Amino acid sequence: MKKGKLIFLIIAIFSVIIIGFISKTFTDKKPKVTVVLKDSDTQYWEIVKAGAEKAFKDFGIDGKVIAPAYDSIKEQGKLLEKTYIEKPDVLIVAPIDSSVIPILDKYTQKKKIPVLLVDQDETWKNKTSYIGTDNVDLGKKAGSLLASQLQPGNKVAIIGGDLSISIFRERVNGAKKALKDAGIIIAAEKVGIPDDGRTAKKEMEKILKDHPDIKGVITTHDLIALQVAAVLKEQGLTIPVIGADGIPDMLKLIEDGTISGTVAQNPYDMGYLSVENALKVTKGRNVEKFVDTGVDIIIKENAQQRLDFLNNLIK
Missing domain, CATH: 3.40.50.2300 (Response regulator)
Structure with missing residues (x-):
């Protein structure tokens, strides 16, 4: 009887160790995605952030959204340099202007990190995709x-x-x-x-x-x-x-x-779809060069419904 209990205990301990190892392995394999926006102080970018964070949760991604406190090319450049050192699997960025392209070139050419543009497109040959408005x-x-x-x-x-x-x-x-x-x-x-x-x-x-x-x-x-x-x-x-x-x-x-x-525009969709396409990239799947998030006409008849949706995101 004692021998049987000992065997059961040993099996139980090994089971816990194996499950822990599997869980850690699964966690370690979560894609790491960083989103760098233009600023963190306006409703528009709060909505983009909400879309990205919902996608992180839905797709099991180790992701984060960062942005300068205000629309600053210099500060966005600093964040991109810092993120470069952290080496995410994929970078998503809303470039303030084309002056950040030399930094983005380092991602794609030196560390082979795919870069997706969101909200603002640039005529940059190394981008993986642009997710946003026509x-x-x-x-x-x-x-x-x-x-x-x-x-x-x-x-x-x-x-x-x-x-x-x-x-x-x-x-x-x-x-x-x-x-x-x-x-x-x-x-x-x-x-x-x-x-x-x-x-x-x-x-x-x-x-x-x-x-x-x-x-x-x-x-x-x-x-x-x-x-x-x-x-x-x-x-x-x-x-x-x-x-x-x-x-x-x-x-x-x-x-x-x-x-x-x-x-x-549809900033929530921009955030969500940019992360969804980043996940495709980590799996080696092709993504469209331009993912159109559409343009809506807003009048009194549909304004309240959209307002309620957005207020729930940024409350």
Whole structure:
């Protein structure tokens, strides 16, 4: 009897050791994926982060999302250098601009680490994939949405960020084409505006002073659209304003009737799909060079549903 108990005990101990070894081996083999975003202080990037973190959980990935405290090329470069030393299996990055390409070249050429771009594409031959918006298409949809609320011959303004940034340049080009095709006149165009509220509001006030007859505004992104809407409200104007990102603060303006509608990217999908495709890469599977996350039209009828979804992500 004692001998039998001893054998059982030995078997039990070996079983625990083997299970522990298997568990550790499984943990060690989890793909390691790092996501480097543009900043950590805006609703848009909070939503991208939420999508990535949900994918980490769903796919069993050892992942993390990092970003500079604010949109800083220098700080993003430091994070990329630090991550390079850590040697993840895959890097996902939303480049602030093309100046980070030499750092990314080190990943792909020296350590053979695949790099996926999210949100912003770059003409860089070594990228594995770009996951994000077709920004020319977004611009066209923004122009068409604005034109649908106007009459041929009406005047509008375009106001936005630095056109050396490809996503802004593509959105403006797409919007101009759609507006021209609809017979809408672009009376004013002011670009190169930083995201600080004071500058955007000042420029919008000047546009209204110089062109009091404009009937609508297109902006390159929501941070500027929100400031434009604030100026219009102060002056008692109810002309349409089209943004681009679909962040909660913009959706609230649609839900409460301040503006009639906008176009929106899908930042949650960007985060989620970029991680999903990173997992495919670790398994040696091919991924598409461009994964289109789409553009949605947001109006009062669907604004609240989307707002509820996004508020649950960043609460």
